Amino acid sequence: MEENLNPVYKDKAYGQHRELSYSYGDGGTFEKTVGFHGEADRLILQQAWDLFHERIEEARQRVLAGKASPVVYFMEKNLLDPMNLSMMAGISLWRVKWHFKPGVFKRLNDKTLQKYAEAFNITVDQLRKIES
Amino acid sequence: MVKLAFEHRQAGHCESGVTRNLLNYHHFKISEPMAFGIGAGLFFSYLPFLKMQHAPTTSFRVWPGQVFDRATRELGVKTAVHTFRNPKDSMDKLNEVLEQGYPVGLQVGTFHLPFFPPEYRMHYNMHNMIVYGHENGTYFISDTLMENLVEINYEDLMRVRFAKGAFAPQGRMYYPTHVPARIDIKPAIVKGIRKTANNMVGIPFPLIGVKGIRYLAGRMRKWEKKLGEAKASYYLGQVLRMEEEVGTAGAGFRFIYGAFLEEASTVLNQPWLRELSFEMGENANSWREFSYLGSRNCKKRGKPDQSYDFLADMLIEIANREEKIFKKLSTIK
Numbered sequence: 431m432e433e434n435l436n437p438v439y440k441d442k443a444y445g446q447h448r449e450l451s452y453s454y455g456d457g458g459t460f461e462k463t464v465g466f467h468g469e470a471d472r473l474i475l476q477q478a479w480d481l482f483h484e485r486i487e488e489a490r491q492r493v494l495a496g497k498a499s500p501v502v503y504f505m506e507k508n509l510l511d512p513m514n515l516s517m518m519a520g521i522s523l524w525r526v527k528w529h530f531k532p533g534v535f536k537r538l539n540d541k542t543l544q545k546y547a548e549a550f551n552i553t554v555d556q557l558r559k560i561e562s
Numbered sequence: 563m564v565k566l567a568f569e570h571r572q573a574g575h576c577e578s579g580v581t582r583n584l585l586n587y588h589h590f591k592i593s594e595p596m597a598f599g600i601g602a603g604l605f606f607s608y609l610p611f612l613k614m615q616h617a618p619t620t621s622f623r624v625w626p627g628q629v630f631d632r633a634t635r636e637l638g639v640k641t642a643v644h645t646f647r648n649p650k651d652s653m654d655k656l657n658e659v660l661e662q663g664y665p666v667g668l669q670v671g672t673f674h675l676p677f678f679p680p681e682y683r684m685h686y687n688m689h690n691m692i693v694y695g696h697e698n699g700t701y702f703i704s705d706t707l708m709e710n711l712v713e714i715n716y717e718d719l720m721r722v723r724f725a726k727g728a729f730a731p732q733g734r735m736y737y738p739t740h741v742p743a744r745i746d747i748k749p750a751i752v753k754g755i756r757k758t759a760n761n762m763v764g765i766p767f768p769l770i771g772v773k774g775i776r777y778l779a780g781r782m783r784k785w786e787k788k789l790g791e792a793k794a795s796y797y798l799g800q801v802l803r804m805e806e807e808v809g810t811a812g813a814g815f816r817f818i819y820g821a822f823l824e825e826a827s828t829v830l831n832q833p834w835l836r837e838l839s840f841e842m843g844e845n846a847n848s849w850r851e852f853s854y855l856g857s858r859n860c861k862k863r864g865k866p867d868q869s870y871d872f873l874a875d876m877l878i879e880i881a882n883r884e885e886k887i888f889k890k891l892s893t894i895k
Contacts, residue, residue, distance in 0.1 A: 443680060444680055447679050447708065447709065448709050449574075449707060450572045450574050452818050452820075452821060453817060454817060454820060454846055458596075458843065460817060460820055460821035460839075460843065461823070462574075463665055469857075470853060471807065474684075474799045474806065475682075477796065478684070478799060478800075478803060479572040479681070498861050502797065509685055510685065510727075511615075513728075514685060514727040518726040519727050547883070551674075
C-alpha cells in the first residue's frame, strides 16, 4: 500500500483512502485527480463528528442522572433521530418519544425492548443498563 | 461460485460510476460524466422541513436511482430492477443473477458497510455499488468510491441492503440485461441536457433549482440571528458536507457536469456547448471557493469576509450565473 499518509489527519485511522475528484484548470479543461481529501473537507466532517460526540456524551450524562431512558443514549450513539429510530424499530414516532422517559422505559415489555435492541444491534440486557 | 471478469474503475459519483462500469462490462464504452449528463443527475434542492443529521437537507443531485434509470432508458438499454420484502429472497435472486453472468448494481445503506471509510460512516441510504461474484458466502464488491476491490460477507451484505430509515433501499438491485450493438448517443445527450435545464430553471417551485439556491441564500442571512452561532455554523456545515463530501466529485457535481458539456460539444459538434463548459467550470470554481470560505467559518474564525451575508451574496451570484447557463442550455436542439 501507499506509504504516504494523509497529512491533514493526526489520527491515522481516518481519511486514509484516496478518492477521485474533478477539477477545472486555467486551460479550460476538466481534469481527474486521485488523492486524499484536504483540510477544508476535514474541517466540515470534523464539525459533524464533534456534534455527534457531544450529543452522545450529553445523552449519557442525562441517562446516568435518571433524566432520560437508555433509548435516548443508544439513539444518539447510533447517530439517529427519533424519526429514523421509529422507522428502524417499527414503533410509531410518538411512542418512541414517550419511551424517552425513564419511568415509562422501566415498564416496557420484552417485545418492545427486543425491537429496540434489534434496531441498535445489541442485546436486551445491554439496552437495560448503559454503564458498561 | 462465480467471479466475473469485471473491470473496476474509480469514479467521482457512485451512481454514475456504477452506470458506467455496468455498461462498460457489456461493451458499451461511455465515460462517467456522459453517464451523469444523460441521466440528468444535476439538481439543486433545499428542504428545510426534512432534517438529516439534525440539519435541513440540501441536495445537489436527483432522486437516487434516477441516473441509472434515465441513462439506460435514453440509450435504449434494457434493464431489470427488483426490490424485495424478504431479505432471504433478495440474496437468492442476487446469486441467481450472478450465476447467469450479470454483474449487479445494489443500493445500500452506508452505516453498517464494513469497508467504508470511518469518517463517512453516517446513515446514508443512497449509496450504490456493484457485486460481481460470490464464493462460500463472501461477495466480491466493486465500490466506485474505493480505489481497490473489496469483499463483504453474507450477513453484512444482507444488512446493508435492508438498511432502514429514510430512503430505505429495500434490497434494490438493478442490472442491464440487453445492450444494443449500435447506440445513437446524440438524441440521448440532447434529452438529458433539456431535462437538467428544466429541472434547474423550469420548475415553478421556490425550493428547487436556481430558485432553491436563492432561497437558501435568503435563509442563510437569518441563521445567525435565529439559531445562534453554534447551530448556524452546523447548518452551514451540512450544506458544505452535501456539496463536497463523498460522491459529488467536488463542488456539488458542477465539475462533472462541465466535463459532460465539454464532451457533448465534440459529440454533437456544437461549439457553443464548449463555451458553456468554460462557464460551468468557472461556476464550479466559485462553488469550491464558497465551500472553502464556509469551512473557515465552521472553524469559528469569524472574519468579516466569511460572514453569512458574504456567503449568501456569493450564492446569489452563483444562482445568477447558473440561471444564465441553464436558460441557454434549455434552447438546445
